[in-house]
Amino acid sequence: xxxxxxxxxxxxxxxxxxxxxxxxxxxxxxxxxxxxxxxxxxxxxxxxxxxxxxxxxxxxxxxxxxxxxxxxxxxxxxxxxxxxxxxxxxxxxxxxxxxxxxxxxxxxxxxxxxxxxxxxxxxxxxxxxxxxxxxxxxxxxxxxxxxxxxxxxxxxxxxxxxxxxxxxxxxxxxxxxxxxxxxxxxxxxxxxxxxxxxxxxxxxxxxxxxxxxxxxxxxxxxxxxxxxxxxxxxxxxxxxxxxxxxxxxxxxxxxxxxxxxxxxxxxxxxxxxxxxxxxxxxxxxxxxxxxxxxxxxxxxxxxxxxxxxxxxxxxxxxxxxxxxxx
Amino acid sequence: xxxxxxxxxxxxxxxxxxxxxxxxxxxxxxxxxxxxxxxxxxxxxxxxxxxxxxxxxxxxxxxxxxxxxxxxxxxxxxxxxxxxxxxxxxxxxxxxxxxxxxxxxxxxxxxxxxxxxxxxxxxxxxxxxxxxxxxxxxxxxxxxxxxxxxxxxxxxxxxxxxxxxxxxxxxxxxxxxxxxxxxxxxxxxxxxxxxxxxxxxxxxxxxxxxxxxxxxxxxxxxxxxxxxxxxxxxxxxxxxxxxxxxxxxxxxxxxxxxxxxxxxxxxxxxxxxxxxxxxxxxxxxxxxxxxxxxxxxxxxxxxxxxxxxxxxxxxxxxxxxxxxxxx
Ligand SMILES: Cc1ncc(C[n+]2csc(CCOP(=O)(O)OP(=O)(O)O)c2C)c(N)n1
Ligand SMILES: [Mg+2]
Numbered sequence: 001x002x003x004x005x006x007x008x009x010x011x012x013x014x015x016x017x018x019x020x021x022x023x024x025x026x027x028x029x030x031x032x033x034x035x036x037x038x039x040x041x042x043x044x045x046x047x048x049x050x051x052x053x054x055x056x057x058x059x060x061x062x063x064x065x066x067x068x069x070x071x072x073x074x075x076x077x078x079x080x081x082x083x084x085x086x087x088x089x090x091x092x093x094x095x096x097x098x099x100x101x102x103x104x105x106x107x108x109x110x111x112x113x114x115x116x117x118x119x120x121x122x123x124x125x126x127x128x129x130x131x132x133x134x135x136x137x138x139x140x141x142x143x144x145x146x147x148x149x150x151x152x153x154x155x156x157x158x159x160x161x162x163x164x165x166x167x168x169x170x171x172x173x174x175x176x177x178x179x180x181x182x183x184x185x186x187x188x189x190x191x192x193x194x195x196x197x198x199x200x201x202x203x204x205x206x207x208x209x210x211x212x213x214x215x216x217x218x219x220x221x222x223x224x225x226x227x228x229x230x231x232x233x234x235x236x237x238x239x240x241x242x243x244x245x246x247x248x249x250x251x252x253x254x255x256x257x258x259x260x261x262x263x264x265x266x267x268x269x270x271x272x273x274x275x276x277x278x279x280x281x282x283x284x285x286x287x288x289x290x291x292x293x294x295x296x297x298x299x300x301x302x303x304x305x306x307x308x309x310x311x312x313x314x315x316x317x318x319x320x321x322x323x324x325x326x
Numbered sequence: 327x328x329x330x331x332x333x334x335x336x337x338x339x340x341x342x343x344x345x346x347x348x349x350x351x352x353x354x355x356x357x358x359x360x361x362x363x364x365x366x367x368x369x370x371x372x373x374x375x376x377x378x379x380x381x382x383x384x385x386x387x388x389x390x391x392x393x394x395x396x397x398x399x400x401x402x403x404x405x406x407x408x409x410x411x412x413x414x415x416x417x418x419x420x421x422x423x424x425x426x427x428x429x430x431x432x433x434x435x436x437x438x439x440x441x442x443x444x445x446x447x448x449x450x451x452x453x454x455x456x457x458x459x460x461x462x463x464x465x466x467x468x469x470x471x472x473x474x475x476x477x478x479x480x481x482x483x484x485x486x487x488x489x490x491x492x493x494x495x496x497x498x499x500x501x502x503x504x505x506x507x508x509x510x511x512x513x514x515x516x517x518x519x520x521x522x523x524x525x526x527x528x529x530x531x532x533x534x535x536x537x538x539x540x541x542x543x544x545x546x547x548x549x550x551x552x553x554x555x556x557x558x559x560x561x562x563x564x565x566x567x568x569x570x571x572x573x574x575x576x577x578x579x580x581x582x583x584x585x586x587x588x589x590x591x592x593x594x595x596x597x598x599x600x601x602x603x604x605x606x607x608x609x610x611x612x613x614x615x616x617x618x619x620x621x622x623x624x625x626x627x628x629x630x631x632x633x634x635x636x637x638x639x640x641x642x643x644x645x646x647x648x649x650x651x652x653x
Pocket of ligand 1: 147180408
């Protein structure tokens with residue numbers, strides 16, 4: 001690793017972004033537990049290396065589409081804590097003026113076309129964004145994030161087929177966290193997960209989704225190739241969600257064991273392991289990393305307080321934005 | 327009489343019918359061990375096994391299509407569609423396949439299946455998990471549509487749906503699963519196409535479906551304090567629709583308001599109001615009024631979401647306006 005020093009900034013940036021996601025989610029979970037957040041939300045904790053490894057290989061003009069478990073993608077693509085918390089609480093200053101909430105958070109300025117409450121629902125959107133990029137001669141790529149559960153959706157296969165036929169610059173990023181809701185992936189997906197996209201002639205890669213460097217290196221390579229017209233690509237990222245399916249899914253031993261959860265948390269945590277690497281390779285020190293963490297936790301707390309005190313949307317908003325103006 | 331929850335009533339109806347008829351199966355996401363996210367099906371897999379209570383992948387068009395084929399060939403599937411909003415994913419299988427097969431085959435094939443799903447906003451679940459899409463399916467000839475308004479209704483309508491030889495869509499209000507009502511231990515069925523007069527009155531007819539029945543009853547209570555006598559009617563099934571009971575009531579009261587949680591544009595309220603205008607026009611003393619969900623995608627923010635759904639207070643106010651000739 002001779003380029004460690006050159007990479008110090010980008011490594012610390014990845015560390016920071018993963019810590020930001022975790023800090024955001026811890027606050028979001030607290031908001032739910034203290035009954036301050038309307039509705040339910042799905043925690044991204046445990047999967048940080050996936051969103052960060054991928055989004056750090058993108059520019060703000062590159063597009064992503066996200067899922068119901070979308071806070072991580074949104075933070076990783078550059079979103080601001082305050083506007084995100086405002087959205088989660090349904091406040092006027094939120095990214096979607098409080099109209100979308102957790103499951104529809106979008107950040108147009110940073111190329112996030114939105115979370116999606118329909119499993120697999122954004123496969124067409126990401127592929128369509130790639131069609132725009134190609135047609136308009138922009139060198140942008142789009143990344144479609146989806147969970148293992150979305151492998152059950154036909155839309156995904158229709159769009160992958162077209163993306164392959166038309167050589168579109170899109171990367172299908174399948175986050176395999178082993179479960180879709182309360183069911184194991186092997187009970188929902190027959191055969192070889194990797195063979196699906198390959199069937200369309202799409203080059204497919206499998207990577208450890210807990211290793212942010214591995215994810216980032218692979219994505220950088222694929223993004224570069226996609227910009228040259230070499231896409232589409234499929235990546236299977238093996239990962240794990242630490243929390244329940246949603247914040248209310250507390251008693252979950254009937255579908256996965258405490259031991260399994262503990263194993264992932266203790267041995268495969270993407271932040272702990274990356275911190276260790278940064279210290280071992282003398283890229284950073286534990287003191288430096290600790291102070292970054294503390295600062296981010298403080299930022300998150302401030303943003304939450306800001307959002308709690310922010311204004312509700314005005315009643316007149318309710319029938320605004322049904323149609324775009326001409 | 328014992329009281330049980332809406333969710334328990336649905337569960338009981340399915341279990342009773344499954345004991346009687348081996349050909350009934352359940353298909354859907356997380357229906358087995360998890361008993362669905364709303365826990366309504368808890369215990370069924372323990373009794374009937376995974377051969378009859380079948381967890382599917384997240385493949386709504388696929389498992390709905392499989393249910394159609396199974397129904398055409400001897401099984402009686404109950405499809406569990408986790409949210410009514412996912413109807414948009416299965417429209418081809420439901421509306422082009424299930425609904426038309428009996429007719430297109432000249433009566434030779436039939437599709438005895440039930441699609442149980444839900445409706446209703448104000449759960450802070452935003453635009454893709456809060457819709458009330460009953461009008462979309464009620465529009466299609468060949469589909470029956472039931473909208474239970476209490477635990478009692480839920481059990482009786484579910485049992486009837488399971489025994490029906492046609493595709494039936496049942497919309498349950500997801501906010502009602504824990505509401506209790508008296509439900510007899512003895513078996514009963516509720517016939518499709520027979521409206522329920524919950525409260526008789528003389529001044530105005532309130533026709534309300536599912537979640538809106540409670541709102542209409544609350545309004546009727548407060549109206550009674552002002553000496554206004556409202557008749558509250560629950561159509562129970564919107565297809566078939568018990569036109570006779572509705573029309574007879576309006577002929578008696580000469581005023582009507584129709585309330586449903588679906589969008590107002592081209593909705594259930596529009597259809598029922600049109601029928602009243604066609605069949606009871608000369609008995610009316612005021613134009614028929616409609617209260618539906620606001621014609622906007624359901625917003626997430628609680629302060630906005632609450633504005634989109636009709637309330638007892640709005641019903642009350644509208645009744646007063648109608649009766650005072652202010653419409
Ligand atoms: C079309 C559709 N079907 C069902 C659901 C309900 N649902 C929400 S999340 C989810 C599981 C998704 O699993 P996966 O894609 O693996 O994502 P994960 O939750 O594991 O991140 C289900 C079934 C939905 N939102 N959309
Ligand atoms: Mg998953």
